[in-house]
Amino acid sequence: MQNIEAYQKSFITYLEDFAVEKEPKNLYEPINYILKLGGKRLRPVLTLMACEIFDGNIKSAMDAALSIEVFHNFSLIHDDIMDDAPLRRGQKTVHEKWDLNTGILSGDAMLILAYKLFENYEPETFQSLAKLFSKTALEVCEGQQYDIDFETRDDVTITEYLKMIEYKTAVLVGSAMKMGAIVANASIEDQDLIYDFGRYLGIAFQLQDDYLDAFGNPETFGKQVGGDILENKKTYLYLKTLELGNEDDTSTLITVMSSSSISNDEKISKVKALFNNSGATQATQDAVEVYTDKAFNILEDLNISSNKKQLLRSFGEYLMTRRV
Numbered sequence: 001m002q003n004i005e006a007y008q009k010s011f012i013t014y015l016e017d018f019a020v021e022k023e024p025k026n027l028y029e030p031i032n033y034i035l036k037l038g039g040k041r042l043r044p045v046l047t048l049m050a051c052e053i054f055d056g057n058i059k060s061a062m063d064a065a066l067s068i069e070v071f072h073n074f075s076l077i078h079d080d081i082m083d084d085a086p087l088r089r090g091q092k093t094v095h096e097k098w099d100l101n102t103g104i105l106s107g108d109a110m111l112i113l114a115y116k117l118f119e120n121y122e123p124e125t126f127q128s129l130a131k132l133f134s135k136t137a138l139e140v141c142e143g144q145q146y147d148i149d150f151e152t153r154d155d156v157t158i159t160e161y162l163k164m165i166e167y168k169t170a171v172l173v174g175s176a177m178k179m180g181a182i183v184a185n186a187s188i189e190d191q192d193l194i195y196d197f198g199r200y201l202g203i204a205f206q207l208q209d210d211y212l213d214a215f216g217n218p219e220t221f222g223k224q225v226g227g228d229i230l231e232n233k234k235t236y237l238y239l240k241t242l243e244l245g246n247e248d249d250t251s252t253l254i255t256v257m258s259s260s261s262i263s264n265d266e267k268i269s270k271v272k273a274l275f276n277n278s279g280a281t282q283a284t285q286d287a288v289e290v291y292t293d294k295a296f297n298i299l300e301d302l303n304i305s306s307n308k309k310q311l312l313r314s315f316g317e318y319l320m321t322r323r324v
Contacts, residue, residue: 002052002058004049004315007044007048007049007058008041008045010048010058010062011041011045011048011062012041014066015035015041015044015066016036019032019035020032020113026098027102027105027106027109028106030077030097030098030103031106031110031113033094033097034076034077034088034106034110035070035073037089037091038089039089042173043069043072043172043173043176044065044069045065046173046176046177046180046198047061047064047068047179048061048062048180049177049311049315050177050178050179050180050184050194050198051064051181051184052180053181053304053308053311053312054180054184054185054194055184056180056185056186060184061183061184063117063118064117064118064121064129064182065176065180067117067129068114070110070113070117071110071114072172073110074107074111074114075140075144077103077107078104080093080095081093081100081107082148094106094107111137114133115130115133118130118133125182129182129183132175132178132179132182133175136171136172136175139167140172142167143164143166143168143169144168146160147168151232151234153234158240161234161236161239162203165207166199166202166203169202169203169205170198170199170202170203170205170206171199171202173198173199173201174194174197174199174202175195176198177194177195178191178198181195187303190303190304193298193301196295197298198295200291200294200295200298201292201295201319204287204288204291204295204316204320205319205320207284207287207288208288208319210235211237211281211288212225213225213226213228213229214237214272214275214281215272225268226271226272229257229267229268229272230264230268236280236284237275237280237281238257240278240280240283240284241253241275241278241280244279244280245274245278245280256270256271257271292316292317292320296316299313
């Protein structure tokens with residue numbers, strides 16, 4: 001088994017060879033641009049790791065890993081358009097560097113390219129991968145729509161929020177791992193178990209991201225701390241404050257979040273204080289632990305060696321203690 005950095009290095013080498021040099025340039029150059037912007041490459045790493053966990057050859061999983069990465073970046077192009085975001089990983093977003101229509105069309109092309117990568121597998125494997133991919137891609141779209149709907153709703157529940165992050169984020173993590181298991185010809189039972197392991201880790205990962213957005217170190221987090229607060233997002237921290245806070249806390253939170261008369265720094269400071277005072281900060285950290293434990297409990301049933309189980313556990317612990 002390799003470490004995370006080794007998987008990343010192998011995948012990035014493979015990704016660099018994927019550069020699409022075709023006409024028309026204004027369709028394919030944005031694709032190459034977004035794919036080379038960097039990032040942790042977490043999802044393809046999980047595909048490679050899962051393949052090797054089940055005694056497969058990671059070279060055989062490269063196209064599945066690449067498909068996951070292409071799809072993920074397709075979703076980022078369209079997310080950036082919906083959010084009117086000017087920057088992605090410190091660089092201009094595709095629709096800003098080119099234009100809106102190019103962003104939409106290049107994103108569409110990426111989704112098709114992601115599917116085409118499955119054509120490099122034998123029919124049975126192709127069918128399994130494509131079936132999983134279609135299910136996951138639709139769920140990601142559903143999660144994105146839930147997220148959009150929440151922006152104009154004042155009655156979002158914790159249960160609804162957890163469903164949203166499961167669909168928008170966690171199912172892709174689970175699918176990345178299951179694809180590796182499919183390529184390695186793991187049993188159906190192990191494929192489903194590793195999917196659930198990844199799905200629970202994905203929920204914990206997003207909850208940790210909610211926490212870091214408010215309380216992370218700005219030097220290591222990689223984006224503006226407090227960004228969710230400034231965008232008035234109904235995160236787990238926000239919803240837990242409404243649930244756990246007293247009447248004054250909840251009233252103040254709603255007032256401050258909707259105010260346009262206070263500075264950004266003051267808004268972030270006041271909202272973070274409400275998160276802390278209500279117990280929402282601790283509740284969010286507790287929820288991260290709960291979903292991480294759910295993932296770890298699945299390891300008991302996986303048909304792999306204890307050493308490999310420990311490797312997956314260490315990876316989960318790494319994700320949940322990260323500061324970036």
